[in-house]
Amino acid sequence: MHENGFEDLESELKNLQLGDMYRSRRVVESSQGPRITLNNRELLNFCSNDYLGLASDKRISEAFVKGVHRWGSGAGASHLVCGHTSAHEELEEALADHTGRPRALLYSSGYAANVGVINALLTKGDYVYEDRLNHASLLDGGWISRSQFEWYPHGDVNQLKQALSTIQHNTSRKLIVTDGTFSMDGDLAPIEDLINTAKTTGAWLMVDDAHGIGVHGSNGCGLVDPSIYTTDEVQILVGTLGKALGTSGAFVAGAEPLIETLIQKSRNYIFTTAMPSALAEATLTSLQIAQKENWRRMKLETLIKTFRQGATELGLQLLPSSSPIQPIVVGSPEVALAMSASLESSGCLCTAIRPPTVPEGTSRLRITLMATHTESDVARLLDALELAQSDKMLLSIDGTDH
Numbered sequence: 001m002h003e004n005g006f007e008d009l010e011s012e013l014k015n016l017q018l019g020d021m022y023r024s025r026r027v028v029e030s031s032q033g034p035r036i037t038l039n040n041r042e043l044l045n046f047c048s049n050d051y052l053g054l055a056s057d058k059r060i061s062e063a064f065v066k067g068v069h070r071w072g073s074g075a076g077a078s079h080l081v082c083g084h085t086s087a088h089e090e091l092e093e094a095l096a097d098h099t100g101r102p103r104a105l106l107y108s109s110g111y112a113a114n115v116g117v118i119n120a121l122l123t124k125g126d127y128v129y130e131d132r133l134n135h136a137s138l139l140d141g142g143w144i145s146r147s148q149f150e151w152y153p154h155g156d157v158n159q160l161k162q163a164l165s166t167i168q169h170n171t172s173r174k175l176i177v178t179d180g181t182f183s184m185d186g187d188l189a190p191i192e193d194l195i196n197t198a199k200t201t202g203a204w205l206m207v208d209d210a211h212g213i214g215v216h217g218s219n220g221c222g223l224v225d226p227s228i229y230t231t232d233e234v235q236i237l238v239g240t241l242g243k244a245l246g247t248s249g250a251f252v253a254g255a256e257p258l259i260e261t262l263i264q265k266s267r268n269y270i271f272t273t274a275m276p277s278a279l280a281e282a283t284l285t286s287l288q289i290a291q292k293e294n295w296r297r298m299k300l301e302t303l304i305k306t307f308r309q310g311a312t313e314l315g316l317q318l319l320p321s322s323s324p325i326q327p328i329v330v331g332s333p334e335v336a337l338a339m340s341a342s343l344e345s346s347g348c349l350c351t352a353i354r355p356p357t358v359p360e361g362t363s364r365l366r367i368t369l370m371a372t373h374t375e376s377d378v379a380r381l382l383d384a385l386e387l388a389q390s391d392k393m394l395l396s397i398d399g400t401d402h
């Protein structure tokens with residue numbers, strides 16, 4: 001006889017705890033930045049996606065406040081009812097210009113955009129090909145669409161070509177989907193090869209540049225630089241606003257028929273409240289800052305070099321990443337938790353990342369750098385990593401969580 005009907009959930013939760021897979025939230029008591037406060041203690045922050053250091057920029061906060069005075073706090077309805085304002089229009093036009101695409105369409109989050117796009121474009125009888133390390137939202141979009149879902153091994157374009165060559169039905173839609181900068185590994189998708197594969201097989205290519213917008217390319221245009229890759233080559237581009245641009249939301253950029261199709265058919269666009277117009281105003285300011293302030297990208301580049309050199313001298317195994325995402329794969333969840341706890345006791349916050357966010361056996365510290373970190377912040381991180389690595393008692397230290 002069940003007591004409350006949730007006994008099976010309780011036993012699942014217990015098993016997560018026993019396997020070092022339980023997740024819990026940390027309560028942050030400060031605004032975002034290279035230093036954040038938890039439990040009244042200031043820590044150096046090495047796990048945010050605020051790569052350009054814009055999430056707490058005063059100019060963006062002021063634009064947000066001004067936007068609230070102009071538009072109020074909420075959009076009141078979906079874009080298609082009466083929630084779509086000139087602030088959204090202006091931001092969409094600026095994002096289309098920034099990425100060199102004819103049009104852009106705002107979504108409330110990157111998760112919603114990815115699921116919404118794939119589900120609007122594909123259905124039963126179509127095919128979707130996804131990199132094994134794609135973000136969960138891209139995978140969910142593929143699964144929800146009811147199309148035939150195929151993985152290809154991470155970055156393995158030959159396997160992808162082979163899989164595409166076996167398709168019999170030429171009338172089916174085929175979509176290749178990839179992260180631009182891989183969110184948990186920091187490496188870059190082989191865009192050139194993916195474009196060629198898509199061209200020769202008649203597939204569309206969708207690139208989720210969530211971690212590239214603002215960080216890569218001239219003026220932060222992202223990995224899919226429009227002076228190199230046209231809309232005919234990368235037909236579907238997704239960018240998020242909550243990472244380097246420091247606000248929240250996402251956009252899809254591409255040709256007119258793509259955007260109009262999404263407006264007509266994308267359930268995650270149609271059946272949801274529009275992002276607040278004030279947020280659109282804040283994001284427009286943030287985009288202008290990200291475009292102009294090249295020093296932020298240059299500073300990141302220098303910090304990445306310093307970190308990689310120091311970590312290599314410590315004998316740490318780095319992944320081939322030139323992005324601000326610099327993971328250290330340690331294998332088991334317990335070691336990742338223990339190292340994270342050790343870093344925290346040295347004053348550095350870096351949450352452990354475990355399955356299912358990453359594949360089994362590849363738990364890691366996902367270290368991220370920000371343009372607003374200093375060289376001495378990175379030196380402190382390297383000292384903390386040295387200590388964490390040599391700490392013989394690591395596995396007995398209580399862990400932190402993702």
Ligand SMILES: Cc1ncc(COP(=O)(O)O)c(C=O)c1O
Pocket residue numbers: 108109110111112114135137179183208210211240241242249250
């Ligand atoms: C590659 C990638 N795409 C999409 C998302 C989701 O974006 P958002 O946080 O705006 O929902 C993320 C963020 O976690 C991501 O890493």
